[in-house]
Amino acid sequence: MLKQIEGSKAVAEAIALCRPEVICAYPISPQTHIVEALGEMVKSEELAPCEFINVESEFAAMSVAIGSSAAGARSYTATASQGLLFMVEAVYNAAGLGLPIVMTVANRAIGAPINIWNDHSDSLSQRDSGWMQLFAETNQEAVDLHIQAFKLAEELSMPIMVCMDGFILTHAFERVDIPTQEQVDGYLPPFDPRQSLDPKEPISIGAMVGPEAFMEVKYLAHAKQMQALELIPQLAAEFKQQFGRDSGGLVRTYRADDAETMIVAMGSVLGTVKDTVDELREQGHKIGVLGIISYRPFPLQEVRAALVNCKRFVVLEKSLAVGMGGIVATDVRMAVSGTGLKGFTAIAGLGGRNITKASLHKLFLEAEQEKLEPVTFLDLDWDVVNKQLEREKQNRHSGPIAENILYDKGMSTSAAKFG
Amino acid sequence: MSFQPVKFYQTGTYTVGNRLLGPDERSVQSGELRSNSINSGHRACQGCGEALGARYAIDAAMAESNNQLIAVNATGCLEVFSTPYPESSWQLPWIHSLFGNAAAVATGVAAALKVKGKTEVRVVAQGGDGGTTDIGFGCLSGMFERNDDVLYICYDNEAYMNTGVQRSSATPPTARTATTMPVGKEPGNVFGQGKNVPEIAMAHGIPYVATATVADLRDLEYKVRKAMKMHGARYIHIFVPCPLGWGSASHDTIKLARLAKETGTFPVFEAEHGEVTSVLKIRKKQPIEEYLKPQKRFAHLFGKHAHPEMVEHLQAIADRNIRKYGLLDEEKAHG
Amino acid sequence: MANKPFAITLKPGTSLANLTGSWRSARPVYLNRLPPCNNACPAGENIQGWLFHAESGDYEQAWRVLVRDNPLPAVMGRVCYHPCETSCNRGQLDEAVGINSVERFLGDEANKRGWKFDAPAAATGKKVLVVGAGPSGLSAAYHLARMGHQVEIQEAGPLAGGMMRFGIPKYRLPREVLDAEVQRILDLGVTLKLNTKVEHIEQSMKDGGFDAAFLAVGAHIGKRAMIPAGDAAHIVDAVSVLRSMEGEDKPMLGRKVVVYGGGNTAIDVARSVKRMGGEPIIVYRRTRDRAPAHDFEIEEALQEGVLIKWLSTIKQAEVGEITVEKMELDEKGFPQPTGEFEKLEADSVVLALGQDVDLSLLEGVSGLEIKDGTVQVAPNMMTGHDGIFAGGDMVPSERTVTVGVGHGKKAARNIDAWLRDITYAPEPKHEIATFDKLNPWYYSDADKTVRPMLDMIRRQTSFDEVQGGLDETNALFEARRCLSCGNCFECDNCYGVCPDNAVIKLGPGKGFEFNYDYCKGCGICEAECPCGSIKMVPEDI
Numbered sequence A: 001m002l003k004q005i006e007g008s009k010a011v012a013e014a015i016a017l018c019r020p021e022v023i024c025a026y027p028i029s030p031q032t033h034i035v036e037a038l039g040e041m042v043k044s045e046e047l048a049p050c051e052f053i054n055v056e057s058e059f060a061a062m063s064v065a066i067g068s069s070a071a072g073a074r075s076y077t078a079t080a081s082q083g084l085l086f087m088v089e090a091v092y093n094a095a096g097l098g099l100p101i102v103m104t105v106a107n108r109a110i111g112a113p114i115n116i117w118n119d120h121s122d123s124l125s126q127r128d129s130g131w132m133q134l135f136a137e138t139n140q141e142a143v144d145l146h147i148q149a150f151k152l153a154e155e156l157s158m159p160i161m162v163c164m165d166g167f168i169l170t171h172a173f174e175r176v177d178i179p180t181q182e183q184v185d186g187y188l189p190p191f192d193p194r195q196s197l198d199p200k201e202p203i204s205i206g207a208m209v210g211p212e213a214f215m216e217v218k219y220l221a222h223a224k225q226m227q228a229l230e231l232i233p234q235l236a237a238e239f240k241q242q243f244g245r246d247s248g249g250l251v252r253t254y255r256a257d258d259a260e261t262m263i264v265a266m267g268s269v270l271g272t273v274k275d276t277v278d279e280l281r282e283q284g285h286k287i288g289v290l291g292i293i294s295y296r297p298f299p300l301q302e303v304r305a306a307l308v309n310c311k312r313f314v315v316l317e318k319s320l321a322v323g324m325g326g327i328v329a330t331d332v333r334m335a336v337s338g339t340g341l342k343g344f345t346a347i348a349g350l351g352g353r354n355i356t357k358a359s360l361h362k363l364f365l366e367a368e369q370e371k372l373e374p375v376t377f378l379d380l381d382w383d384v385v386n387k388q389l390e391r392e393k394q395n396r397h398s399g400p401i402a403e404n405i406l407y408d409k410g411m412s413t414s415a416a417k418f419g
Numbered sequence B: 001m002s003f004q005p006v007k008f009y010q011t012g013t014y015t016v017g018n019r020l021l022g023p024d025e026r027s028v029q030s031g032e033l034r035s036n037s038i039n040s041g042h043r044a045c046q047g048c049g050e051a052l053g054a055r056y057a058i059d060a061a062m063a064e065s066n067n068q069l070i071a072v073n074a075t076g077c078l079e080v081f082s083t084p085y086p087e088s089s090w091q092l093p094w095i096h097s098l099f100g101n102a103a104a105v106a107t108g109v110a111a112a113l114k115v116k117g118k119t120e121v122r123v124v125a126q127g128g129d130g131g132t133t134d135i136g137f138g139c140l141s142g143m144f145e146r147n148d149d150v151l152y153i154c155y156d157n158e159a160y161m162n163t164g165v166q167r168s169s170a171t172p173p174t175a176r177t178a179t180t181m182p183v184g185k186e187p188g189n190v191f192g193q194g195k196n197v198p199e200i201a202m203a204h205g206i207p208y209v210a211t212a213t214v215a216d217l218r219d220l221e222y223k224v225r226k227a228m229k230m231h232g233a234r235y236i237h238i239f240v241p242c243p244l245g246w247g248s249a250s251h252d253t254i255k256l257a258r259l260a261k262e263t264g265t266f267p268v269f270e271a272e273h274g275e276v277t278s279v280l281k282i283r284k285k286q287p288i289e290e291y292l293k294p295q296k297r298f299a300h301l302f303g304k305h306a307h308p309e310m311v312e313h314l315q316a317i318a319d320r321n322i323r324k325y326g327l328l329d330e331e332k333a334h335g
Numbered sequence C: 001m002a003n004k005p006f007a008i009t010l011k012p013g014t015s016l017a018n019l020t021g022s023w024r025s026a027r028p029v030y031l032n033r034l035p036p037c038n039n040a041c042p043a044g045e046n047i048q049g050w051l052f053h054a055e056s057g058d059y060e061q062a063w064r065v066l067v068r069d070n071p072l073p074a075v076m077g078r079v080c081y082h083p084c085e086t087s088c089n090r091g092q093l094d095e096a097v098g099i100n101s102v103e104r105f106l107g108d109e110a111n112k113r114g115w116k117f118d119a120p121a122a123a124t125g126k127k128v129l130v131v132g133a134g135p136s137g138l139s140a141a142y143h144l145a146r147m148g149h150q151v152e153i154q155e156a157g158p159l160a161g162g163m164m165r166f167g168i169p170k171y172r173l174p175r176e177v178l179d180a181e182v183q184r185i186l187d188l189g190v191t192l193k194l195n196t197k198v199e200h201i202e203q204s205m206k207d208g209g210f211d212a213a214f215l216a217v218g219a220h221i222g223k224r225a226m227i228p229a230g231d232a233a234h235i236v237d238a239v240s241v242l243r244s245m246e247g248e249d250k251p252m253l254g255r256k257v258v259v260y261g262g263g264n265t266a267i268d269v270a271r272s273v274k275r276m277g278g279e280p281i282i283v284y285r286r287t288r289d290r291a292p293a294h295d296f297e298i299e300e301a302l303q304e305g306v307l308i309k310w311l312s313t314i315k316q317a318e319v320g321e322i323t324v325e326k327m328e329l330d331e332k333g334f335p336q337p338t339g340e341f342e343k344l345e346a347d348s349v350v351l352a353l354g355q356d357v358d359l360s361l362l363e364g365v366s367g368l369e370i371k372d373g374t375v376q377v378a379p380n381m382m383t384g385h386d387g388i389f390a391g392g393d394m395v396p397s398e399r400t401v402t403v404g405v406g407h408g409k410k411a412a413r414n415i416d417a418w419l420r421d422i423t424y425a426p427e428p429k430h431e432i433a434t435f436d437k438l439n440p441w442y443y444s445d446a447d448k449t450v451r452p453m454l455d456m457i458r459r460q461t462s463f464d465e466v467q468g469g470l471d472e473t474n475a476l477f478e479a480r481r482c483l484s485c486g487n488c489f490e491c492d493n494c495y496g497v498c499p500d501n502a503v504i505k506l507g508p509g510k511g512f513e514f515n516y517d518y519c520k521g522c523g524i525c526e527a528e529c530p531c532g533s534i535k536m537v538p539e540d541i
Ligand SMILES: Cc1cc2nc3c(=O)[nH]c(=O)nc-3n(C[C@H](O)[C@H](O)[C@H](O)COP(=O)(O)OP(=O)(O)OC[C@H]3O[C@@H](n4cnc5c(N)ncnc54)[C@H](O)[C@@H]3O)c2cc1C
Pocket: C079, C080, C081, C131, C132, C133, C134, C135, C136, C137, C154, C155, C156, C157, C160, C161, C162, C163, C164, C167, C168, C169, C196, C197, C198, C199, C216, C217, C218, C219, C239, C242, C264, C265, C268, C358, C361, C391, C392, C393, C394, C398, C399, C400, C401, C402, C404
């Protein structure tokens, strides 16, 4: 059914349709609306049977999910940013134990400085945790990916993060097609755990494993994700059959056929990118787009196949490997290694910085002319940065950076005393 | 008296068993068919009080739940010595997740059982003092406050043993650990305010809180069984001497637990909804030295460079417990 | 498991594959230590052993274990001075177990319920003569009969019992109790010939065709003291007085009776006199704490109104009056005369100064050694004459019923061996379960049960038994006060306290076994065994 609906609410409804049995929640913007909506559904018994647990921290949220999943209940939680970091130990543990938990990450920057706006640094920090990560471009896709995620997670007995851009998606009101319960039930079978805590068959889960077997355990987790590379397109195809929509899969290209310049990105920014590309196409530029849906497992082959025929590509990413550059870009380069393709990294939108069509326009044209630095920081205020760098060079006690920048930008009057 | 001792001469209910008692009066541990929840072959040190306490407690919980029990375990000695790949000692469904999240994982298990309608299956969480009073404290408090249907058992050996005997918030003042060495002006662990987790548990108003020791099996079993008859958040804090960490003889494990109780240094009591309902009285009061001397972690208090003032201070703490909890019978107190 | 996650998930209980027994440097072993009570019992009773059955209320079994060593529990429960209780470990905890009172309870139960001894072993065809039906002779006869020998007791007196009948007064040992226990022995097929004094042992053996003999004629000749006395002074000896108490004609002692001596016999005479309406005064050379009589007996006598003059000797006896000299103790504790004299009214003087043995039946027997008026015996109770054994008061030892019973048992075993031409080798004694081997924490606090006493008026005027027995409930209580020193009583402590589940419980009555595959040798079981039944022994590595 088509609804004009807030992204968070849409996702909450999709989750509910998946019949989760245990939901643990701890509030953090911009995830709050999702769990609030679910909480209400459980309270009103619209979603039943389901245990909704208000935990005392994200660490507890993931821990409760670990317990409930290990005991055979379909388990869900959602978080973002600091919350995700607060639960990190348990995030790794859930993957290590092979528990098919589904978690929404309403992507948000990581502090300090504390910042509630969108970028991808939170979930990308969990790149190696063993969780799968699927990125939604739209709220419709967020809804659809959640439904697929439960099936994928339970099929492989591995946890999944469904990542959707904070505020940009979570708080956006859009038309979304919410499937019916019958449709979802027809697609997603009841949870049949690979193993569960049960007095009828007592097993010990979570052994201490030494050097003699640890590598094998880790390899097996890797092998699971390799299997997911096959399973994800399959589930997307099944999804299309059941719901009549293209959603999910590993990657998706746009106007890529004869593109000489390809723009690679994840999440909602793909919308702006496509609009810009449309405009450039109209102006005759041979430019196309590669959207990555499955960040983990990373579809090396599909990425390579999508890029191999272009001449250059730009990875536009909302994340920064400090001291190195791009995060996604590294993987993309790995995918095309040996092809001699020219690749650029563009770091953009950190902490919610607006990514405008105008800026992209400029960026893509420069890329086409191969005039870009290997790593470009989109719309960076060099003036401010240089001033601070200069200050630091002169004075060891140069004061708090964020405060100084605010001052330089004229947003604060109190902070300059360190200058 | 926290449990009804059998009025019976010879050994009454002091010993594990008693051939003269009726089958329904016997302890779980005396039964040939006790579940031995932790099987032989575990790798705990010789004379480990934690291995013993865990079998006592979990066997009792198994008996009370008709073997419908799931255990969640925090990281620590108990976990490490019971489940090194490829062998497990546990005979019941068991899960280890992390050091600081046992209470929360147990909440999750309980939630799953509830939603699946498996009301007959019960959940215990267990951890060491470090996993309980320090790193797992947040999850523990959350579980208490929500009154989740979990029995949490803390095996208190008064330090982080698994990592080589470092101090925890349950380490007693003056005790030597690898991080509180007996050097300087105030050797050993400091005299702080202490952290009394049973009392903090009581402050949550949860249905049941109890302390116990491996020296009083019948009391321990009674408390576990009682806790298992209840629902909601329950907490049992069991005193388990550690020969390795305390520098005590492996055969003194039970003796030291007994002395901890008899000196008053470890008060044994139970509380319901935040109020103490009974205490296990001291039978033959002993001076604190009797408890301290067999333990190398207190050796610096005696001998050449003795610290009698610190011993006095420890005695004062024990005496305060005796007063506060009424651990001595009136007549004995005056006698 | 194959479909479960590799390595992270494990099968339950699989740690059995890890044999932690290899860590051990010392191993616990179960052992039986000798309880101090057993060690102290002159009759060699397995006290802890029979208390064990009494603890569970199985009194018949308790009695059966008891009578393996001593056929006279009802008697013992009244007259034995119970050295077992003196050495009982429980004495160091609160008060000794009332072993003697439980023994009496068992003996009385047996009489009440008519329990019989187990049938004797197959007949051996050997004949043994027992001379004297005192405790020692009865005990020997009993044991020999159970071993299958044909036994005949020849007794000089008109009734069996020896000093138990003709010495110990009724108010301490009612005769029906004695009769019942004697009869039970005779029921085994023992022949008792009364009024048959053996004049010459070798002759009697020959006449009856006996293969061996056990002599237990006691010590019946009252010792005399040189007291200057007028012709008419009435001086008698204690043994004759007590013997005549058993007959129709009670002794004529008058009102004021002086009893001379400080032993149990003196006390018994004085208390008997009191009961006959007389006014007894005991005169004794030394002080109360130096008197050979047991203090409890002195105490009971004083309670009943017997007067005692300590530190006094009789200097002169006349009709109706004696003169006593006051004594004082020298530095060595010997009484010395002071030259102070005193006169006491005395219708008669009873000498209770000990007894000598009548050895006339041994005249002419070769190989014998007689010393201090007693017959010397080897450790196997045999005299210097082959085939002739002796015990009880007539051999050098403490003179008590219990010692006599013990001699009878020991002699019987050696006679049996001698008849079979083998040597009897007693089992080696276990090490003693001293108090330090116990963990007394585990025993409930329980004070000793006090036996009821007859009221004072009846004690002073009748020969009714003074001390009452226990009833079923307090006998059970008393039995359960036993600490079971050195002998496993299945308290399950070892089974419970092992952190490695390395103790196997074999089931009720079967005890436990160590599982050395897993025992790490921590020693908690030994430390927490209440009764000292486990020992750690070093592994030889
Ligand atoms: C007054 C008194 C009170 C006592 N109280 C106690 C007491 O409370 N507790 C205690 O343990 N001990 C007590 N004793 C000591 C105890 O009675 C003796 O030690 C014990 O009876 C010795 O046993 P026996 O079998 O050696 O001799 P006896 O008991 O003296 O028996 C010897 C028997 O042999 C018979 N006999 C003797 N010569 C011959 C012969 N030639 N032919 C055939 N038969 C013969 C005698 O008639 C007698 O029946 C007491 C003794 C006395 C005198």
